[in-house]
Amino acid sequence: MRDDFDYEDDLDYSFDDEEEDDDFGMTFEEDLYLMIREKLRDTIQEYKAQYPAIRKLESAVSSFKINAKNTDDSKFYPLAAKLLSEHIKPLTEESEEVLEIYENMQTDIARFKNQRAHGFEGEYYLSE
Template sequence: MRDDFDYDDDLSYNDFDEEEEDDDFGMTFEEDLYLMIREKLRDTVQEFKAQHPMLKKLENAISNFKVNAKNTDDSKFYPLAAKLLSEHIKPLTEESEEIEEIYNNMQTDIARFKNQRAHGHEGEFYLS
């Protein structure tokens, strides 16, 4: 089967438009960043909730979070959604040092909405 695939003929890298390569399947930077933040939160909760039962409250807060901002373009919607999610989980930081650490680490990623070149958080208690 491998003989049927000709790298030169089947993969013509010159056919790609440079703009399309950066497009990331139609996602804007803001959407991609917001989804990454949600994924980090989900993965962190899944990884550590057995060791830190308070993370179940965080899991519930995240799963109950909804944003209703109709007629808003991506460049405004996703930063707003991230900010609202942050505000939604902030009260839990008073109940748990772990949630406070996750919240603080999340703020580093949220700052990237303003400065796309900023380095996002990569850490142990907010998985990358």
């Protein structure tokens, strides 16, 4: 029976180096903030041709800047996410789609306080 198990063929010890490099040295807060930005970017790319309000969202997200020197990751990234959501909140009055994106984003922002909370994935807030 032992001869039936070939370690080289039956166990896959390959690692995805690219994925590991992405997370190397990254805090939970930074990873979460980057995930929020990625969801926004992917959603905007997917729907901006269909909804003019999402083109406005694209402009708002691309113009968002934050400057918080001497702030550690545990405070900077939650602050950046909160300020980003406040930056796009006025657009929620113009569009149901942007409102849905904003509300779904709030679910992810809540994860800064509760790391075990499940993030939101949906039609107007894409995860890939």
